[in-house]
Amino acid sequence: MIKKSLFGVIPPCFSYDRYGEHSESVTIQTPDSVTLLIDKEHDYPVSKSILKAGDLVIQNEVLKINDNAINYVVTPISGEILEISHYSGFYGREHHAIKIKAIDDGKTDDIFAVCKEKADLENALKYLKGIPGSPDFNVFKDFNINTVVINCADSDMGVFTNQFILNNSANDIKSGIKSLKSISGNKDLRFILAIPDNLMKPSELSDFDEVKVNQKYPSAFPIQICEDLLGINVPAGTTTEEQGVAFFTSETAASIGSAYIKGEIPFEKTITVTKKDGSIVFVKAMMGTPLNAIFNELDITLTDGDRIISGGLMTGNSVYSEFQPVLADTDGLIIQDSADVVIASDTPCINCGDCIRVCPSKIQISMLVRYIEAGEYEDAQDMYDLDSCIECGICSYVCVAKIPLLQFIKLAKHELGLKELEMEETDAE
Amino acid sequence: MLNNKYIVSHSPFIHIGSCISNRSYNIMAAAFLAILPSFFTYGAPAIGAVCLAISSAILWELLMNVISKSEYTIGDGNAATIGIIFSMLLPATVPWWVVITGTGVAVVMGKTIYGGIGANPFNPVLIGYALLKISWGDLLSIDESLLNYNFDYTMASAIDALKNIGVESVDKYTLTNLFLGNQAGGMGATCGLALLAGGLYLIARGMIRWEICVSFLTGIILTSLIFNLADPTKFAGPMFHVFTGFTLVGAIFLATEDSSSPVNFVPMLIYGLGCGVMIILIRNIGKFPDGVVLSIIVMNIVSPLIDKIRTKSRGKGSYA
Numbered sequence: 001m002i003k004k005s006l007f008g009v010i011p012p013c014f015s016y017d018r019y020g021e022h023s024e025s026v027t028i029q030t031p032d033s034v035t036l037l038i039d040k041e042h043d044y045p046v047s048k049s050i051l052k053a054g055d056l057v058i059q060n061e062v063l064k065i066n067d068n069a070i071n072y073v074v075t076p077i078s079g080e081i082l083e084i085s086h087y088s089g090f091y092g093r094e095h096h097a098i099k100i101k102a103i104d105d106g107k108t109d110d111i112f113a114v115c116k117e118k119a120d121l122e123n124a125l126k127y128l129k130g131i132p133g134s135p136d137f138n139v140f141k142d143f144n145i146n147t148v149v150i151n152c153a154d155s156d157m158g159v160f161t162n163q164f165i166l167n168n169s170a171n172d173i174k175s176g177i178k179s180l181k182s183i184s185g186n187k188d189l190r191f192i193l194a195i196p197d198n199l200m201k202p203s204e205l206s207d208f209d210e211v212k213v214n215q216k217y218p219s220a221f222p223i224q225i226c227e228d229l230l231g232i233n234v235p236a237g238t239t240t241e242e243q244g245v246a247f248f249t250s251e252t253a254a255s256i257g258s259a260y261i262k263g264e265i266p267f268e269k270t271i272t273v274t275k276k277d278g279s280i281v282f283v284k285a286m287m288g289t290p291l292n293a294i295f296n297e298l299d300i301t302l303t304d305g306d307r308i309i310s311g312g313l314m315t316g317n318s319v320y321s322e323f324q325p326v327l328a329d330t331d332g333l334i335i336q337d338s339a340d341v342v343i344a345s346d347t348p349c350i351n352c353g354d355c356i357r358v359c360p361s362k363i364q365i366s367m368l369v370r371y372i373e374a375g376e377y378e379d380a381q382d383m384y385d386l387d388s389c390i391e392c393g394i395c396s397y398v399c400v401a402k403i404p405l406l407q408f409i410k411l412a413k414h415e416l417g418l419k420e421l422e423m424e425e426t427d428a429e
Numbered sequence: 430m431l432n433n434k435y436i437v438s439h440s441p442f443i444h445i446g447s448c449i450s451n452r453s454y455n456i457m458a459a460a461f462l463a464i465l466p467s468f469f470t471y472g473a474p475a476i477g478a479v480c481l482a483i484s485s486a487i488l489w490e491l492l493m494n495v496i497s498k499s500e501y502t503i504g505d506g507n508a509a510t511i512g513i514i515f516s517m518l519l520p521a522t523v524p525w526w527v528v529i530t531g532t533g534v535a536v537v538m539g540k541t542i543y544g545g546i547g548a549n550p551f552n553p554v555l556i557g558y559a560l561l562k563i564s565w566g567d568l569l570s571i572d573e574s575l576l577n578y579n580f581d582y583t584m585a586s587a588i589d590a591l592k593n594i595g596v597e598s599v600d601k602y603t604l605t606n607l608f609l610g611n612q613a614g615g616m617g618a619t620c621g622l623a624l625l626a627g628g629l630y631l632i633a634r635g636m637i638r639w640e641i642c643v644s645f646l647t648g649i650i651l652t653s654l655i656f657n658l659a660d661p662t663k664f665a666g667p668m669f670h671v672f673t674g675f676t677l678v679g680a681i682f683l684a685t686e687d688s689s690s691p692v693n694f695v696p697m698l699i700y701g702l703g704c705g706v707m708i709i710l711i712r713n714i715g716k717f718p719d720g721v722v723l724s725i726i727v728m729n730i731v732s733p734l735i736d737k738i739r740t741k742s743r744g745k746g747s748y749a
């Protein structure tokens with residue numbers, strides 16, 4: 001983990017934990033019921049949904065909330081819909097939550113089987129949007145992508161899922177790259193593997209170029225890989241895709257690969273689970289599985305005041321219930337004992353400058369946070385480089401005043417995003 | 430396990446473990462190290478004055494917390510730090526009411542009225558000291574206060590002697606004496622050895638910003654060297670300036686105050702250098718004997734302005 005050296009003048013040495021080349025994983029049995037999320041579109045009321053409680057669904061069926069909807073979810077099991085409810089995600093994102101009780105009738109819908117070995121953008125968009133890693137195939141439509149980076153380094157701390165996949169599913173990654181090439185429709189598409197510098201590139205992938213990702217946190221964020229390792233500048237406020245570089249994690253690539261080899265939609269998510277004592281277990285669970293099924297299987301007991309983190313230690317999200325489902329982007333699950341929970345404070349910034357020393361984006365956070373605290377989001381963006389932030393969270397980690405800096409930054413970006421949306425809407429009218 | 434309540438909060442979920450009170454206590458420890466010699470030199474009056482300064486500063490802040498109905502902030506140790514640093518500048522015999530008034534001005538007018546920790550544009554200690562100096566300058570004067578003490582070294586304040594008598598007075602002070610604290614001065618301002626040790630400790634622990642400290646002393650040394658080389662019969666050498674007056678207290682404890690100093694690299698250097706150069710200008714050609722307090726206050730004023738000089742953040746380069 002990360003430790004502060006006694007000598008504070010040397011910036012603390014933050015490095016990603018080394019992944020110990022595990023190859024074992026625990027597979028969680030198919031649960032009695034799964035919960036699937038569909039992103040909400042517009043204001044379509046649940047009551048008008050064509051899906052109803054009591055409906056029977058079969059494995060691999062594409063579920064949509066109405067016929068015209070773009071968003072869908074593919075059910076991993078056959079069963080009966082128990083309920084459809086509203087689900088609020090992070091930062092105002094809204095979803096429909098569909099709870100399905102498993103009925104083992106052996107039926108399965110093999111619509112995807114015809115796509116076997118025939119990867120193209122259309123069938124990828126139609127069936128594979130929700131596979132582990134939740135790939136965004138639209139990048140090939142919306143941007144002029146010339147380089148695809150398969151990120152085999154996990155950007156956050158305490159998550160090793162992508163490294164695990166690199167070590168254990170190199171063949172799937174290889175065919176995933178092939179499929180991605182035909183999905184993109186671009187024959188000259190360049191593929192680059194971003195591999196942590198303590199890992200070796202598996203021999204299966206020797207045909208592809210690689211870049212080595214530093215152990216120092218943060219190094220594995222897409223923008224950093226793009227700027228530091230590929231030498232492609234990403235102006236503040238723009239995305240790597242606008243510069244022609246798309247990112248897929250190794251898990252996504254492996255899922256795509258296995259989908260087109262087998263002709264089956266993959267539902268199995270690999271999760272790095274960190275127990276309270278810090279030990280790590282890799283778990284394979286079906287998406288939609290409630291988290292408590294994993295905890296039961298691993299004998300993890302939770303008590304009041306503990307924290308369940310979905311994702312990594314620096315940028316993950318804490319969840320409020322152990323019945324939340326495993327999602328396509330649940331790369332890590334960390335259980336923190338109540339004794340280890342650090343709570344942010346509302347002390348003002350004392351201007352110590354520690355955050356500025358560590359920020360990889362060279363932002364003057366002490367000033368930025370003053371503007372954000374005052375609600376001056378535009379000024380924060382114009383004068384203090386809100387857009388340059390890559391949301392690595394290391395500023396909050398070192399802040400002497402324990403200010404939730406990353407939260408402030410995300411809040412400001414969220415609010416600005418809402419304002420922009422509002423303006424677009426009024427313009428449209 | 431069904432009805433457990435989990436803690437939901439925002440990432441990151443780990444923290445380096447530093448906190449403001451720890452920072453304050455480290456600074457206080459370093460300050461204490463510098464004050465310790467004066468306890469042996471001046472005995473009970475010094476101990477009394479230091480304790481009074483610390484406790485009164487805390488009480489002033491508590492009072493302000495109560496009046497403004499805000500959260501009690503004395504736990505962060507900042508008030509106590511103001512108190513102890515303030516006491517470093519005072520002569521041991523300073524009357525009790527001067528101490529209390531000084532810490533009052535420092536804490537109330539220097540800090541809490543601006544909104545408390547992190548919001549003060551000036552170093553609170555300097556505000557307190559400057560006001561006292563204007564009001565009761567005699568009581569803070571080293572020479573007048575320490576009249577009744579006599580040790581086997583020159584008892585006149587070195588920096589005042591330089592101004593009043595001229596550079597020939599410098600010969601009476603050996604560098605070793607100045608370095609070891611065998612000089613008259615503020616309670617925490619005399620022993621160069623202890624001050625430097627405390628300063629190095631704070632720098633090593635990252636409690637103060639070394640850039641300010643180093644550039645401050647560089648400013649002092651370079652400027653005084655230029656003066657000294659130009660006319661050694663009129664101006665004292667650099668080492669004399671470093672070890673007399675409030676130079677080291679200024680470099681280590683006063684200029685480095687978090688809120689009133691810049692945080693970007695180049696601005697920190699400019700700020701420190703500015704303080705150092707101005708101090709020597711004041712000492713050599715200005716009216717006041719010392720100038721540390723005034724120079725730092727002036728640099729505090731421009732600090733927000735120079736802090737605008739900074740490297741371009743990510744993605745804002747010329748290609749953007």
Ligand code: SF4
Nearest residue numbers: 359389390392393395
């Ligand atoms: S502002 Fe904070 S979260 Fe953003 S890049 Fe800098 S250190 Fe990371």
Ligand code: SF4
Nearest residue numbers: 349350352353355399
């Ligand atoms: S680390 Fe926290 S207290 Fe220090 S300057 Fe940054 S925001 Fe302010």
